[in-house]
Amino acid sequence: MKRLELHHWILIAMALGAGIGLPLNFAGESGAIDPAVVSTVADVGKGAGDLFLRLLQMLVVPLIVSSLITGVTGMGDLKKLGRLGGRTVGFYLMTSFIAIVTGVVMVNLFDPGKGADLGLLEAGAGAAPEIAGGSQHVGQILWAQLEGMIPKNPLKAAADGDMLPLIFFSIVLGVFISAVEHQKKPEESEGPYREGADEEIAEERSGAALLRRFFAGLFAVMMRMTLAVIRLAPIGVFGFMLYAAAGRGFEAFQVLGMYALTVFVALCIHAFVTLPLILRFLGSKSPVAHAKAMMPALLTAFSTASSNGTLPLTIQCVERSGVPNEVTSFVLPLGATINMDGTALYEAVAVLFIAQVYGMDLSLGQQAIVALTALMASVGAAGIPHAGTVMMVVVLSAVGLPTTAVGLILAVDRILDMCRTTVNVFSDSCAAVVVARYADTTAEPATE
Numbered sequence: 001m002k003r004l005e006l007h008h009w010i011l012i013a014m015a016l017g018a019g020i021g022l023p024l025n026f027a028g029e030s031g032a033i034d035p036a037v038v039s040t041v042a043d044v045g046k047g048a049g050d051l052f053l054r055l056l057q058m059l060v061v062p063l064i065v066s067s068l069i070t071g072v073t074g075m076g077d078l079k080k081l082g083r084l085g086g087r088t089v090g091f092y093l094m095t096s097f098i099a100i101v102t103g104v105v106m107v108n109l110f111d112p113g114k115g116a117d118l119g120l121l122e123a124g125a126g127a128a129p130e131i132a133g134g135s136q137h138v139g140q141i142l143w144a145q146l147e148g149m150i151p152k153n154p155l156k157a158a159a160d161g162d163m164l165p166l167i168f169f170s171i172v173l174g175v176f177i178s179a180v181e182h183q184k185k186p187e188e189s190e191g192p193y194r195e196g197a198d199e200e201i202a203e204e205r206s207g208a209a210l211l212r213r214f215f216a217g218l219f220a221v222m223m224r225m226t227l228a229v230i231r232l233a234p235i236g237v238f239g240f241m242l243y244a245a246a247g248r249g250f251e252a253f254q255v256l257g258m259y260a261l262t263v264f265v266a267l268c269i270h271a272f273v274t275l276p277l278i279l280r281f282l283g284s285k286s287p288v289a290h291a292k293a294m295m296p297a298l299l300t301a302f303s304t305a306s307s308n309g310t311l312p313l314t315i316q317c318v319e320r321s322g323v324p325n326e327v328t329s330f331v332l333p334l335g336a337t338i339n340m341d342g343t344a345l346y347e348a349v350a351v352l353f354i355a356q357v358y359g360m361d362l363s364l365g366q367q368a369i370v371a372l373t374a375l376m377a378s379v380g381a382a383g384i385p386h387a388g389t390v391m392m393v394v395v396l397s398a399v400g401l402p403t404t405a406v407g408l409i410l411a412v413d414r415i416l417d418m419c420r421t422t423v424n425v426f427s428d429s430c431a432a433v434v435v436a437r438y439a440d441t442t443a444e445p446a447t448e
């Protein structure tokens with residue numbers, strides 16, 4: 001018999017979790033089983049899933065730091081880094097923007113919030129996440145994002161899992177390791193010759209080289225740890241599916257069905273039409289072959305709802321799809337934090353839906369503000385479950401909607417989070433393929 005691969009096991013685990021969880025949920029609702037038993041089973045599932053997610057999260061900070069520093073120092077030349085960085089960020093913003101436009105078009109077509117019963121929604125609403133500050137305008141939001149990127153203390157950023165400032169510091173550190181390692185010895189002609197200067201510089205260079213090799217070693221070890229942890233993915237995935245199915249069932253969809261469907265259809269268009277077209281024409285890669293290589297990462301993203309947690313697997317899978325490590329080690333950690341097409345799309349749809357529920361007719365200009373702030377919110381959102389939901393208050397306040405309105409959509413948020421996180425990870429992987437195609441790396445990306 002053919003040996004099953006990891007993604008087959010993950011799929012089986014998902015089916016099992018849903019297959020056990022949904023009937024349990026029905027039985028609990030109909031009174032055939034004590035609902036307390038069902039919720040205990042759901043909690044046990046969540047417990048198992050959380051353990052797996054914690055193991056993955058344990059890898060993330062050292063992985064991001066070592067991967068980015070290795071990526072930057074491996075490039076050697078700063079011009080090359082600038083080109084790669086520019087292309088990567090440009091590509092990220094472009095795909096997120098296309099995703100938002102898809103969402104905005106869909107929400108205007110489906111009108112999921114028109115005529116929705118606000119009272120019914122409020123009855124089922126959870127508590128909205130707390131946020132500081134009242135309504136802000138776009139400039140303030142942009143400024144806050146910029147400020148937040150620079151860590152006052154990089155070690156604290158690492159300890160708090162603050163990815164954007166950590167990424168910023170890691171890139172800068174990588175750049176300066178390279179600068180010290182490749183500094184020139186003083187030319188005899190330049191100024192007076194100073195005794196011992198050559199030795200000093202040789203010493204500094206070898207220290208910087210040691211740091212480069214240290215981070216490269218750390219990166220290799222982290223990747224090996226990842227391989228070990230992901231063997232447990234089927235258990236974690238089973239637990240999360242059991243939790244989602246037994247704990248929530250389909251109940252949430254009865255009220256928010258049309259809204260959830262709008263987000264889902266828009267995400268599907270982005271994942272099954274836009275990104276494959278980009279892969280084919282810009283990346284010159286077969287979308288089917290690429291999606292197949294990405295399967296373990298996509299399924300893990302779906303069940304954990306965390307692109308940061310999935311990052312170790314994303315790197316493995318994208319390399320399996322033929323993208324050289326030189327590119328993945330820079331593009332993917334950055335992408336897991338700033339490139340969230342699914343989240344950007346979801347933010348825009350959710351806020352426009354809420355506006356419709358409140359009977360507000362947003363003008364084209366206001367919809368443009370929603371699009372722009374949704375883009376910023378997706379850049380600022382951390383790659384963890386529900387981060388997008390918390391960031392949504394930024395978008396709501398930009399168009400003067402009450403920030404507590406987030407509570408209205410919480411009931412279906414977990415399942416939508418699972419879907420949007422999958423799109424986030426897939427979009428990162430597509431970016432890596434396209435960037436690798438145009439990057440002047442030493443290794444040739446394999447074509448299918």
Ligand code: ASP
Pocket residue numbers: 305306307308340342343381382383384385386387388389417420421424
């Ligand atoms: N959970 C998403 C992610 O990790 C972020 C979000 O909440 O939209 O990519």
